[in-house]
Amino acid sequence: MDRVALTALVKAAAREAGFSRVGVAAAHDRPEDARHLGAWLDAGMHGPMAWMAKAPERRADPRRVVDGAAAVIMLALDYDSDAPRSIDVVGRDGASAAQGTGWISRYAWGDDYHDVAEKRLRGLTDDVARQVPALLGRDFDAAREFRWMVDYGPLLERRWAQEAGLGWQGKHSLLVDPQRGSFFFLAGIITTLPLLPDAAQTDHCGSCTRCIDACPTDAIVRPYVVDARRCISTVTIETRGELEPGVAALVGDHVFGCDICQDVCPFNRFSQASGEPAFAPRPGSVAPSLVDLLGLDEDGFRERFRRSPLKRAKWAGLLRNVRAVVANQAARSAGD
Ligand code: B12
Numbered sequence: 506m507d508r509v510a511l512t513a514l515v516k517a518a519a520r521e522a523g524f525s526r527v528g529v530a531a532a533h534d535r536p537e538d539a540r541h542l543g544a545w546l547d548a549g550m551h552g553p554m555a556w557m558a559k560a561p562e563r564r565a566d567p568r569r570v571v572d573g574a575a576a577v578i579m580l581a582l583d584y585d586s587d588a589p590r591s592i593d594v595v596g597r598d599g600a601s602a603a604q605g606t607g608w609i610s611r612y613a614w615g616d617d618y619h620d621v622a623e624k625r626l627r628g629l630t631d632d633v634a635r636q637v638p639a640l641l642g643r644d645f646d647a648a649r650e651f652r653w654m655v656d657y658g659p660l661l662e663r664r665w666a667q668e669a670g671l672g673w674q675g676k677h678s679l680l681v682d683p684q685r686g687s688f689f690f691l692a693g694i695i696t697t698l699p700l701l702p703d704a705a706q707t708d709h710c711g712s713c714t715r716c717i718d719a720c721p722t723d724a725i726v727r728p729y730v731v732d733a734r735r736c737i738s739t740v741t742i743e744t745r746g747e748l749e750p751g752v753a754a755l756v757g758d759h760v761f762g763c764d765i766c767q768d769v770c771p772f773n774r775f776s777q778a779s780g781e782p783a784f785a786p787r788p789g790s791v792a793p794s795l796v797d798l799l800g801l802d803e804d805g806f807r808e809r810f811r812r813s814p815l816k817r818a819k820w821a822g823l824l825r826n827v828r829a830v831v832a833n834q835a836a837r838s839a840g841d
Pocket residue numbers: 537538539541542545554557610611612655656657658660661662663664674677678679680681687688689690691692728729730731733736738739743761762763764766
């Protein structure tokens with residue numbers, strides 16, 4: 506079989522489907538990752554995300570997920586825009602906070618990336634399933650031989666993406682492309698196709714510690730290790746029910762997600778607007794007015810955040826976060 510032609514076909518189909526970049530890693534066990542993930546889980550760093558603890562050994566070995574897996578195809582989907590960075594708009598320590606304004610993470614300004622990526626993954630799968638049998642000289646059972654996932658599947662996406670050459674895992678734990686920074690999503694496909702692997706990307710963080718120093722909650726407890734319990738992203742998106750007063754104070758001006766560790770990263774100076782219409786900021790998403798958000802009833806929330814990542818927080822969760830931000834800003838002005 507012509508592995509070069511097979512790999513070229515899959516990569517062309519990925520670009521055709523609308524992914525920004527594609528890379529391939531060979532499927533194998535990564536025992537060190539399994540150990541690190543085990544230590545993270547044992548320390549309880551996954552916080553409220555109990556689903557992360559389900560069958561962790563599968564995340565570090567794709568052959569446990571797909572029988573006969575030979576390769577992992579990793580895909581990037583850029584989402585940056587020309588809109589300002591959070592650190593230039595809302596306060597980090599309260600010093601320059603714009604009163605009455607909150608922050609929604611830039612990944613959440615447009616359509617939900619799960620929907621966008623899944624649609625493209627379906628297109629890519631159909632395309633490959635149509636073309637590949639001629640090269641393989643046999644039938645191709647896409648349902649069994651091509652398992653795709655975005656986020657919730659059993660795959661340490663950033664580790665496999667680093668091995669597939671799409672970037673390196675920075676000290677904030679996110680994947681950074683040396684030319685484009687880190688504002689991109691990932692998706693992965695575990696496949697039986699014997700694709701040719703790309704060269705892994707190497708670490709370019711060097712002695713930099715900007716993300717660690719800038720994190721307002723000290724969630725990056727060691728280089729490459731994020732304690733999700735302390736991360737504003739977890740608190741504002743994944744935590745259900747009311748926030749403990751100490752935790753509510755941690756969110757600062759963030760009503761949904763957090764961009765600080767990425768905004769300070771020098772590699773995001775090279776980041777460019779993706780031009781992807783699905784991720785273009787919807788009106789009112791960049792630095793939204795807290796009064797407007799507080800005024801939303803449940804129907805208004807559904808209407809404004811239809812097909813948006815904010816639906817994950819639900820109306821009650823978003824309003825809880827907005828109330829926390831209002832209280833944080835009131836406490837700051839009282840201290841002025
Ligand atoms: C759970 C999760 C979260 C959790 C936990 C975050 C985390 N760092 O693990 C929370 C809710 C906090 C979160 C937040 C965010 N997330 Co998130 N998240 C995930 C998810 C579903 C799983 C991540 C995971 O496996 N964590 C487990 C830990 C143990 O894995 P790890 O950090 O990679 O750990 C490895 C290394 O650190 C290494 N390691 C450990 N110790 C040591 C020590 C040394 C010395 C070394 C070298 C290595 C090392 O080994 C570990 C195992 O391999 C992935 C999707 C996926 N399936 O992979 C998305 C994902 C990572 N998230 C994503 C995004 C965009 C975000 C946010 C930016 C969203 C936002 N703006 O609010 C923030 C960023 C916060 C941050 N700094 O991480 C993107 C990242 C894209 C990219 N360019 O990297 C992903 C890939 C989703 C996607 N499909 O696009 N997320």
